[in-house]
Amino acid sequence: MASDQKVLEVNDLNVHYFTPRGAVIAANAVNLYVKEGEIVGLVGESGCGKTTVAMSILQMVSAPGRIVGGEIKIEGQNIVNLPEKELRKIRWRKLALIPQGAMNSLNPVIKIREQMEDGITAHEKVRGVALRDKVFKLLNDVGLPERVYNMFPHELSGGMKQRVCIAMAVALNPVIIIADEPTSALDVVVQRVVAQTLLDVKTRLGVSMIMIGHDMGLQAQMVDRVAVMYAGNLVEVGPVGSIFEHPYHPYTRLLIDAIPSTKQKKSLKVTEGLTHDLRNPPRGCCFQFRCPFVRDACREKPPAFKQMAPDHFVACVQY
Amino acid sequence: MGGLTRSYFIQRVLMFFLTIWIGVTLTFVIPRLSGSDPTTAMLLTMMNQRGYVENADKIIESYKTSFGLNDPLPIQYIRYLGHVVRFDYGFSFARFPTAAWDMVTPALPWTLILLSVAAVLSFLIGVTVGSLMGWRKTPRWLQSILPISLTFTSIPYFMFGILLISIIAFKLHWLPATGGYSRSVDPGWNLPFIKDVLLHAVLPLISIVLTSMGGWALGMRGLMIGVNNEDYFLLAQAKGLSPARVFFRYGIRNAILPALTAFALGIGSLIGGSILVEFIFAYPGTGYTLYRAIQEQDYTVIQTITNLIIIITAAGVLILDLLYPLIDPRITYKRNVAS
Known part of the structure; x- marks a missing residue:
């Protein structure tokens, strides 16, 4: 299904947050690509830079953050530092977002219809009945009744709101959708429904997606490739099967071990040590302070990516 | 709903x-x-x-x-x-x-007109200035100019009134200093009188608007900054909507709600008037009347004015209560909301 055409390329992305006490390096030389029709999962713990990468792709890094280096290409066009006007044409038409907070991502005082319609009319000349029918169809596609059209966000449940967001995101058939933890604010049952909706939409439209999350279990079921981030660095990228079967990076292993299992009772492994201060990264590997297999070589220079299996890369000196 | x-x-x-x-x-x-x-x-x-x-x-x-x-x-x-x-x-x-x-009655129209115009003007200007200050996309040059308009806020309005009188009325003779109208005109619906009344209202109006809009502006700035970080605001930007639409529909529309409540509650104080402003400008309004009544221990007049304030405040709240669900759909009139 996935062709080899790269619809999104992130090359050498560096994002810094400039604070009075030094620059926080939130993304350090991140390289990532998404092929047509592919879902790439971006995982890592809170504060590791997943959302920063997502916001960079959307060109919405908020002050004091700034993209200090690298390029982001959508269908070959670099959008870093593109003027606001040009950017607006790309937004939503090529690049859509399913936001993180299902509860707050819709404006509470505006009807669903208007919020769905303004994204469409800002880019396409659809009006009147055609516009209404389009919104009806979008709602139907995510399994929502048409009466949602005239409702306000507070009249919907969390899962319904998130499905509205999915319907909004696919309205213009974008090239790529950034889904920022699309299920994290929902309970487990609703998570399933929303994840299923997302998959249905994806299969039908063949849209590419970056799915951000820290739930490895959910990622395992949804994505084609996984990219693991730690402290602003990508540490391992590979096809989902390969990664779960054979995680190479110690951090990836910890993440996978953290998935609860009903078959065996295991104690939750809490990694020793804290993440280093992101303003002041250590020389060498970013994971050295928490790595159980740390050795002298780790402290010298950052490990380069090595290919371990087809399409499966890891940055660790062990290999 | x-x-x-x-x-x-x-x-x-x-x-x-x-x-x-x-x-x-x-x-x-x-x-x-x-x-x-x-x-x-x-x-x-x-x-x-x-x-x-x-x-x-x-x-x-x-x-x-x-x-x-x-x-x-x-x-x-x-x-x-x-x-x-x-x-x-x-x-x-x-x-x-x-x-x-x-x-009280002769004083009512003076105060009502002067203060309601002043209240609406300072609210509108303050809200606009504040929203622009709190919005991330406001052009830099505008963002650096706007705070200057707030300097007047730190001056007490009666001081500012005295300043205006001494400069604009006495030194420059541009506008009349005190009173509601000149003796030379006949009160009534004639053009010279209306013009005269308007000219007399300018200085009190300026002193109230300039000194009170800052409060609205600062409040609105805070509210707007809060909205700036809301997920729906970010999503509106991600949708590629025009900045104006994001600003009005997703910014001000949401940020203004608490400010509107404060505005409605302030309606009652219109009758009480800006006592000091009316006093300085010898404006024939209810604030001045109230001041004199208190001095003379004129209980019935004090009661008349306080009760008017009470009634008008209550009316403001009633109107707000009835209008609010139109402004904020989350507030429903129905006791049990079916979801």
Whole structure:
């Protein structure tokens, strides 16, 4: 299904947050690509830079953050530092977002219809009945009744709101959708429904997606490739099967071990040590302070990516 | 959803009357708790003026009888409620033959017009300035200029009024300094009079607007900054909507709600007036009347004005209550919202 055409390329992305006490390096030389029709999962713990990468792709890094280096290409066009006007044409038409907070991502005082319609009319000349029918169809596609059209966000449940967001995101058939933890604010049952909706939409439209999350279990079921981030660095990228079967990076292993299992009772492994201060990264590997297999070589220079299996890369000196 | 139900309407209207009743009762009770007796106070003023008053006791007694102060409290109270309903509080204590209501009515239009224009203007300007200050996409040059407009906020408005009078009225002779209109024009619906009234209103208006818009601006700035970080605001940007649409529909639209509440609550204070401003500009409004009534211990006039403030505040809240669900659909009139 996935062709080899790269619809999104992130090359050498560096994002810094400039604070009075030094620059926080939130993304350090991140390289990532998404092929047509592919879902790439971006995982890592809170504060590791997943959302920063997502916001960079959307060109919405908020002050004091700034993209200090690298390029982001959508269908070959670099959008870093593109003027606001040009950017607006790309937004939503090529690049859509399913936001993180299902509860707050819709404006509470505006009807669903208007919020769905303004994204469409800002880019396409659809009006009147055609516009209404389009919104009806979008709602139907995510399994929502048409009466949602005239409702306000507070009249919907969390899962319904998130499905509205999915319907909004696919309205213009974008090239790529950034889904920022699309299920994290929902309970487990609703998570399933929303994840299923997302998959249905994806299969039908063949849209590419970056799915951000820290739930490895959910990622395992949804994505084609996984990219693991730690402290602003990508540490391992590979096809989902390969990664779960054979995680190479110690951090990836910890993440996978953290998935609860009903078959065996295991104690939750809490990694020793804290993440280093992101303003002041250590020389060498970013994971050295928490790595159980740390050795002298780790402290010298950052490990380069090595290919371990087809399409499966890891940055660790062990290999 | 969010339609006005009859029970909600009735409930709000009952609340309106209840508020007024409580407020009005308080204005009845509080002066009677103070222990000072207005008639004695009047006599003391008389004595101060004339040195000696014969038959002071008798005068006090006759005053008390004519004002009904000798009756038992419940009777006074019921009579007082009758006054409230009829908007007639009897005679002015200080200017005896004049009715209290007649002391207030001539001042009402002056204050109402001046202050409502001032309130609306300072709200509109303040909200605009504040929203622009709080919006991330506001051009840099604008963002650096806007705070200058707030410098006036730190000047007390009466000081600012005096400053305006001395510079614009006395030094430059651009505008009249005090009063509501000149003696040279005939009050009435004629053009010279209206023009004159407008010219007289400019300085008080400026001093109120410039000094009070800063409060709105600072509040609105904070609210807008809060909205800037809301997920729906970010999503609106990600949708590639025009900046103007994001600013108005997803920014101001949401940020203004608390400010509107504050505005509605402030409606009542319009009658109380900007006492100091009216005093400095010798503006013939209710604020000035209230000031004089307090000085003269003119209880009936004070009561007339305070009760007006109470009624108008309650009316403002009632109107807000009835309008709010139109502005903020999350507030429903229905008790049990089906979801």
